[in-house]
Amino acid sequence: MRKYRFRAETVLIACLLGSIVPASSLAKNVSPSSPEHASVQKEITRYLDKQVRRYAASIGSDDYQISLQPPATLPPCNQPLRQTLSEPTKPVGRLSVTLECHQPNYWKARARAEVAIFLPLVVAKQPLNRRQAISRADLSLKRSNLAHMRHGYFTHIDAVAGLTSRRKIAAGKVISPRMVEAPELVKRNEEVIIEARMGGMTAKMKGMALESGAEGESIRVRNLSSGKEIYATVIGRQRVQTTF
Known part of the structure; x- marks a missing residue:
């Protein structure tokens, strides 16, 4: 009989303790339609714009676009979010922004972004043959997204005129340093x-x-x-x- 009472009391205490939940854990996530979520999105946008604008200016451009995909929901945060960029030295192309909060609870989340920075780049005005001497008449400038430039580029026609093509280059193709060489x-x-x-x-x-x-x-x-x-x-x- 004593054993039964002990077990019954233990179960009752456990149930009572289990029902006591910290108030912070009862807080709902911030939904996409809430003002809090809109505020967070503006905070991320301001951070990204500052980083991208600074980098774009360093390479001579003020022409850029940012497409942001914030998390669908977020836990509440009582302080400004700490934000870290995945590519801080070259914020162009597909990026992620890590969001970090410490109050009322610690959590991390990630926002996705697509950044396009544009510059007028040197392209072939007409098809170029392999081993062809390139003249100014063969070249023009075209607004191009740097996110697609994996092997470098030229921003001045004079830097390419006088060089020789290493291979065939299609009309409209952005010319990279690996496509040309000194004669x-x-x-x-x-x-x-x-x-x-x-x-x-x-x-x-x-x-x-x-x-x-x-x-x-x-x-x-x-x-x-x-x-x-x-x-x-x-x-x-x-x-x-x-x-x-």
């Missing part, structure tokens, strides 16, 4: 003029290029007078320079 000013097995500098003196002699090279590249050259192989820097069409 070869010296060809392998071609006769070149070697300019040798020593102090304030310069001597010129004939040589044979053992490698092809663009301006600024170092290539192997044979001095036709001495037969000696040297390294020289390409400085112009069929011209190289070395220092002694």
